[in-house]
Amino acid sequence: MFKNASLKKISLIIFILVLLIFFIWYGSIEPDPEKGHYPGEEEILQDYGEHVGRKVEVGGRVIEEEPLKIEIEYGSEKIELQVVGEKEEANENDRITVYGTLHENNTIVAENVVVRGYWRYIYMYTVSVGAAVWVGVRLFKSWRWDSDSFSFQKRDEDLELKDMIRKNDRGGKGHG
Amino acid sequence: MADLLTHVLVAYTLGIVLSWKYRWIKSHHVTMMMVGAAIPDLVRIRLLIPSHAIEDLLGIPFSWDPIHTLGGSILIVLILTMLFKEDANSEGSKRLFLVLFAGMVSHLFLDALLITASGHTYAIFWPLTDYRPVISGVYLSTDVLPAVISFIAAASVRLIDR
Numbered sequence: 001m002f003k004n005a006s007l008k009k010i011s012l013i014i015f016i017l018v019l020l021i022f023f024i025w026y027g028s029i030e031p032d033p034e035k036g037h038y039p040g041e042e043e044i045l046q047d048y049g050e051h052v053g054r055k056v057e058v059g060g061r062v063i064e065e066e067p068l069k070i071e072i073e074y075g076s077e078k079i080e081l082q083v084v085g086e087k088e089e090a091n092e093n094d095r096i097t098v099y100g101t102l103h104e105n106n107t108i109v110a111e112n113v114v115v116r117g118y119w120r121y122i123y124m125y126t127v128s129v130g131a132a133v134w135v136g137v138r139l140f141k142s143w144r145w146d147s148d149s150f151s152f153q154k155r156d157e158d159l160e161l162k163d164m165i166r167k168n169d170r171g172g173k174g175h176g
Numbered sequence: 177m178a179d180l181l182t183h184v185l186v187a188y189t190l191g192i193v194l195s196w197k198y199r200w201i202k203s204h205h206v207t208m209m210m211v212g213a214a215i216p217d218l219v220r221i222r223l224l225i226p227s228h229a230i231e232d233l234l235g236i237p238f239s240w241d242p243i244h245t246l247g248g249s250i251l252i253v254l255i256l257t258m259l260f261k262e263d264a265n266s267e268g269s270k271r272l273f274l275v276l277f278a279g280m281v282s283h284l285f286l287d288a289l290l291i292t293a294s295g296h297t298y299a300i301f302w303p304l305t306d307y308r309p310v311i312s313g314v315y316l317s318t319d320v321l322p323a324v325i326s327f328i329a330a331a332s333v334r335l336i337d338r
């Protein structure tokens with residue numbers, strides 16, 4: 001795809017630069033309910049009054065079950081919101097996302113609530129770490145880092161698990 | 177986001193099934209499809225470095241979210257394609273691009289099926305459009321069933337493949 005080394009380097013730099021531009025561009029996008037993008041924690045914490053009476057979608061940690069209260073945060077800012085209206089059973093420390101109308105006195109009238117249990121969160125992150133290790137091991141078995149070409153090179157022969165444990169890299173120099 | 181295990185198991189299954197039709201797909205291509213399926217989850221870097229921390233530091237708008245959209249993910253697929261070298265000719269790069277891309281698309285598709293409070297999914301096609309399509313989701317990111325089903329599927333195709 002990129003036979004010329006210089007062209008490859010230039011393309012790599014361009015793609016990274018475009019990605020950086022994407023990060024800045026996306027960061028400047030304001031919520032637009034017409035497009036299904038509702039104000040969230042950031043907007044509410046920056047100017048609560050501006051969003052009173054409007055539809056919002058916020059996620060936070062349950063800090064009280066009855067009445068249902070959540071803590072939403074953005075950066076170092078935090079507020080508590082009481083959730084009324086549509087109810088779902090939620091326990092302390094569960095994560096919930098609420099779609100509804102923001103009212104004064106730190107209240108949100110919910111139209112829909114999605115609850116994710118605390119332990120399910122622990123499960124999700126645990127298996128995700130396991131999956132990352134699995135992919136990492138498979139990568140290391142087939143590829144090795146070659147600093148001369150500044151790229152991962154396919155090993156001539158996949159490493160066996162015992163070789164990986166012994167760090168007896170028969171595929172060549174470096175670590176992939 | 178569904179859990180990463182579900183995503184890589186689906187990519188593993190997809191890779192093996194596709195290898196039955198496309199004989200050039202080898203084990204390391206299946207691995208790269210799994211890598212592709214993990215790309216949108218790189219957005220979790222925000223757990224370590226929150227977007228607002230960078231905004232505060234640089235004084236400019238910033239969000240990691242493009243990583244979990246079509247545009248941002250394609251860029252990362254292209255970057256990885258250039259960082260991996262299978263052989264001296266360009267055919268290897270094309271194949272790596274294809275498997276990374278397929279894995280990445282499988283991730284974005286699965287995450288579009290997640291249940292959300294507003295009923296709108298994420299800005300999947302950004303930057304082509306920042307519209308968030310209305311999709312009635314079928315599962316939560318914290319559900320166990322998707323991983324169980326994808327594990328059974330992956331184990332089944334592995335047995336058949338042998």
